[in-house]
Amino acid sequence: MAALGNAAPIIIKRKKVISGGHHGGAWKVAYADFVTAMMAFFLLMWLISATTEEQRHGIADFFNPSIPLSRTSGGGDGVMGGDDARSERTMANAGRGATSLSPARDRQAVGQTGTDETATEELTQEQLESLEDALLAKSGESMMAEQLLRHVVTRISDEGLIIELFDLDNAPLFQGESAEPTAVTEALSAMLVEVFALVRNRVAVTGHTRSYPIVMRSNPAWDLSTERAQAMRRLLAGAGLDEARMQRVTGAADRHPVLRNTMASRNNRLEVVLLRR
Template sequence: MNDNALGEETPIIIKRKKVVKGDDHHGGAWKVAYADFVTAMMAFFLLMWLLNATTEDQRKGLADYFNPSIPISRISGGGSDGLNGSSIFTEDTLAEMGTGASRQKWEGNEIENLSEEALEGRLQELKDAMMKADKNLSTHMDIKMSPEGIVLELIDSEDASLFAVGNSNPNDLLVTLLTTAAGSFDGFGNDLKIVGHTDNRQFRTESGYDNWSLSADRANTARRILEEQGFDMSRIREVSGRAYTEPLIVEDPSAPQNRRVSIVILTR
């Protein structure tokens, strides 16, 4: 006989399933957030260390890398400065690339707004113009960039010097270089700075005349030659001597190339 016929109720059976969930702290999301935090802190402390371990000039160089204030060449010309030496581009190459000729006059800070190719073309144009007078002059010239602007280095060599030994009397080589450069500088609207340099050989007369005086006098001699060529003296911002404190050949302070005159076409 069926139980329901006796009035007995069928029992209701409830099955409870236990679902196991991992607690939040057992998940992996916090690890990603923690790794990001640790990475950010490492970058922060690295930045603090760099700021403490670098000079003002080095920090400016780092800032210029991320937000350049001077154009930097993508292609090395073999030198060691901002543009890695003189340009490998020629006016013909620039014309083929569509950047055109570069004979406009530079005004104020216009140099900073030029494309890299156009800037290199103008540098090469200046050097080409000076080499037309004498191809041998190339060993006595170097063109590069500095934070102040374009630097034209007029340098001594083993065989020929810019000045007579121990004084500021110019040799024919310097006169030829500056006579050619004076015409090229007319294509720039920027002011100039002229700096004289010597090697580290000790030089001092009984009257106290030394490398500091000699380097300054040689820079002033270069200024006078430019004046004789009709260059506008109102565009000369500074004439100074650095003696042997800024050698061009750092590993050999007595090298003849350290005896030079630097002419800076200022862009700032």
């Protein structure tokens, strides 16, 4: 008992451990930036899907610093007069528009009137659909027009309004294996020119042919498709289409068949495109 009385007192320290301590708030800033970026991304996706191409051009022009938001000029003729945002010397060159300082063949100054008679506007989706309807509506005008439109298939692409003219078994577009157009092709070209007169956009023509047997000494597809495209160009010009509107004339031979049977006569066709721009 005496030994226990002389022993040093035992001191027990209880250390309080706190879990989940403070680690700083930097992650909150990073998370907020991430959420903001995702919100901007989904807003951009919504704008792309919910607007027309014309509206998207307007949004892009709003954020373009080279396009003034006000039509009031800030420049003057005095000593302190400067150039405004639309000045030819200060405006960013996006490859469009006219210039009087360095005119080119495809960029002629518009003069005092501010208009260019040779310029064409970009066709909207609604305008292309209206032109397509105007062409297809001709089937109700007469029996002849209805027979002609049996050769026609239309579709709208990023390039413009594509009008496909193709052979029928009993009514080919060209005589035999030549580039001599039939009366059907001549009537179709006149119908196209009547519709194309509603706008001033340029036109492109591409010729296609069916495949020929590989045992032939020479494949006529390339020459024949090109010659038929040229024949359509001449028919369009003869029907009243301004030759300056013709953008290109090409032959694609048998490289793009529409049927699995590449030798079918349905692959003999012409694609006349009313270009969107």
